[in-house]
Amino acid sequence: xxxxxxxxxxxxxxxxxxxxxxxxxxxxxxxxxxxxxxxxxxxxxxxxxxxxxxxxxxxxxxxxxxxxxxxxxxxxxxxxxxxxxxxxxxxxxxxxxxxxxxxxxxxxxxxxxxxxxxxxxxxxxxxxxxxxxxxxxxxxxxxxxxxxxxxxxxxxxxxxxxxxxxxxxxxxxxxxxxxxxxxxxxxxxxxxxxxxxxxxxxxxxxxxxxxxxxxxxxxxxxxxxxxxxxxxxxxxxxxxxxxxxxxxxxxxxxxxxx
Amino acid sequence: xxxxxxxxxxxxxxxxxxxxxxxxxxxxxxxxxxxxxxxxxxxxxxxxxxxxxxxxxxxxxxxxxxxxxxxxxxxxxxxxxxxxxxxxxxxxxxxxxxxxxxxxxxxxxxxxxxxxxxxxxxxxxxxxxxxxxxxxxxxxxxxxxxxxxxxxxxxxxxxxxxxxxxxxxxxxxxxxxxxxxxxxxxxxxxxxxxxxxxxxxxxxxxxxxxxxxxxxxxxxxxxxxxxxxxxxxxxxxxxxxxxxxxxxxxxxxxxxxxxxxxxxxxxxxxxxxxxxxxxxxxxxxxxxxxxxxxxxxxxxxxxxxxxxxxxxxxxxxxxxxxxxxxxxxxxxxx
Numbered sequence: 001x002x003x004x005x006x007x008x009x010x011x012x013x014x015x016x017x018x019x020x021x022x023x024x025x026x027x028x029x030x031x032x033x034x035x036x037x038x039x040x041x042x043x044x045x046x047x048x049x050x051x052x053x054x055x056x057x058x059x060x061x062x063x064x065x066x067x068x069x070x071x072x073x074x075x076x077x078x079x080x081x082x083x084x085x086x087x088x089x090x091x092x093x094x095x096x097x098x099x100x101x102x103x104x105x106x107x108x109x110x111x112x113x114x115x116x117x118x119x120x121x122x123x124x125x126x127x128x129x130x131x132x133x134x135x136x137x138x139x140x141x142x143x144x145x146x147x148x149x150x151x152x153x154x155x156x157x158x159x160x161x162x163x164x165x166x167x168x169x170x171x172x173x174x175x176x177x178x179x180x181x182x183x184x185x186x187x188x189x190x191x192x193x194x195x196x197x198x199x200x201x202x203x204x205x206x207x208x209x210x211x212x213x214x215x216x217x218x219x220x221x222x223x224x225x226x227x228x229x230x231x232x233x234x235x236x237x238x239x240x241x242x243x244x245x246x247x248x249x250x251x252x253x254x255x256x257x258x
Numbered sequence: 259x260x261x262x263x264x265x266x267x268x269x270x271x272x273x274x275x276x277x278x279x280x281x282x283x284x285x286x287x288x289x290x291x292x293x294x295x296x297x298x299x300x301x302x303x304x305x306x307x308x309x310x311x312x313x314x315x316x317x318x319x320x321x322x323x324x325x326x327x328x329x330x331x332x333x334x335x336x337x338x339x340x341x342x343x344x345x346x347x348x349x350x351x352x353x354x355x356x357x358x359x360x361x362x363x364x365x366x367x368x369x370x371x372x373x374x375x376x377x378x379x380x381x382x383x384x385x386x387x388x389x390x391x392x393x394x395x396x397x398x399x400x401x402x403x404x405x406x407x408x409x410x411x412x413x414x415x416x417x418x419x420x421x422x423x424x425x426x427x428x429x430x431x432x433x434x435x436x437x438x439x440x441x442x443x444x445x446x447x448x449x450x451x452x453x454x455x456x457x458x459x460x461x462x463x464x465x466x467x468x469x470x471x472x473x474x475x476x477x478x479x480x481x482x483x484x485x486x487x488x489x490x491x492x493x494x495x496x497x498x499x500x501x502x503x504x505x506x507x508x509x510x511x512x513x514x515x516x517x518x519x520x521x522x523x524x525x526x527x528x529x530x531x532x533x534x535x536x537x538x539x540x541x542x543x544x545x546x547x548x549x550x551x552x553x554x555x556x557x558x559x560x561x562x563x564x565x566x567x568x569x570x571x572x573x574x575x576x577x578x579x580x581x582x583x584x585x586x587x588x589x590x591x592x
Binding site: 108 | 449452453454455458461462465466468469470471472473474475528532533
């Protein structure tokens, strides 16, 4: 991957410690528009910490983040969203008592101004939610006025992804274990969605344990172990065996793509 | 009769249409039951003079309940509203009586003091990070203390016209002005809750604070909005009460907080945050004011009234906690 194409996102030399625990050491990653990058690794390998630094939830002790070549500093999640980076977390981060449209637009509601006062455009948001779900997520949702609590796991996932896709000027979509809690059909729908989001020119970063899914959807795989990046491979030129070896720490010498 | 206690295995995620009104249905049934009891026990309950008394009482709790609904929806609570009402009203009275202020200006000053008290509460909660319950319980003492010091044991009475007019006057000789103020407050609350960031983010913060923060919602700012609004509402309630009695002293409004919280929770706003309802608050306020009035009409000794209202509050909140627990238990079957 040494073409002159500038990555839409790059992280370099990221360090993050919690007390004595060094969660990420010299973490780095590059994400390209129209590409799916998978981050794999055992529990505690530093995947989630690295991603939380990217999304502004944690602040790195050292290192730099560049978006579109420009240095970026994320003090909080809002900064990260404004830079075009949005994430769907494992727990989906939905507000269970609010219905789907309120969740999809949470944090960037549509308003109608009446006498200069912003009022929520509930109808507009509901209409737009139907459109996003149908055209960009490929899901039809019945319980649009019900609390998200009453939706199925797959429907909740769709709402969470619709929310991220809906974020203004999305450049990088991060999916943390998107299919961990889904059935086969919902998994397929989600992986299709990942592809369709990628095809719209968005860089997708996906964290997963399941190499089957990773090889089905990702263009590159970045392996982390003990807080360090131990390898980056192209899925087209690699095998699950090889990646598995990197995850557990064998055969490291044989693959030196990074 | 259809009850919610059918076999759990047959439950579906699709809830019956009437479940949307279940929160209001319970208190509505209680209102009807109370009316039936009073029809036999004391028909004067339905006389126009008594209905006016109930309306005047409701007006105060409509104003308080509107703001409290937003506070509780965001998983907060404000126990200081009685003292804020007293402090604002006492200052207003002193500005008029001792300072010779114009009554309108004095009322504006009272609302200003309420807003400041609410802001102080929010700073203590969001910046010093004292839990809502303890912060407002302690500030209740502070505001009450200041009101007592200022009033120095006196009763201030006989105010110029706009104040008694707001408290007990009638529009076109029929509609109590204070009830109009109360309804307007609830309408404002309805719009705030359903059509503005203030309501939407209160529900988000109370429903899932972590998610709200992840969505980029400024929790500190919105907690501040809620408590400032609550403080302003408490001041308006203080003005209404002062107008109704055409007198005020520093000890008024002691039952405001519990009574308001009970009305809001009886109406179906979830005490543990995430979901509120202004319509429910209207019904809850109606029920509680009617119960209080009925006890007076039935000549319950005052001290027993205190016992009864405490028991009603515990019973209603306990009932909704039980419902909530049961609902969550059902969720495990999904």
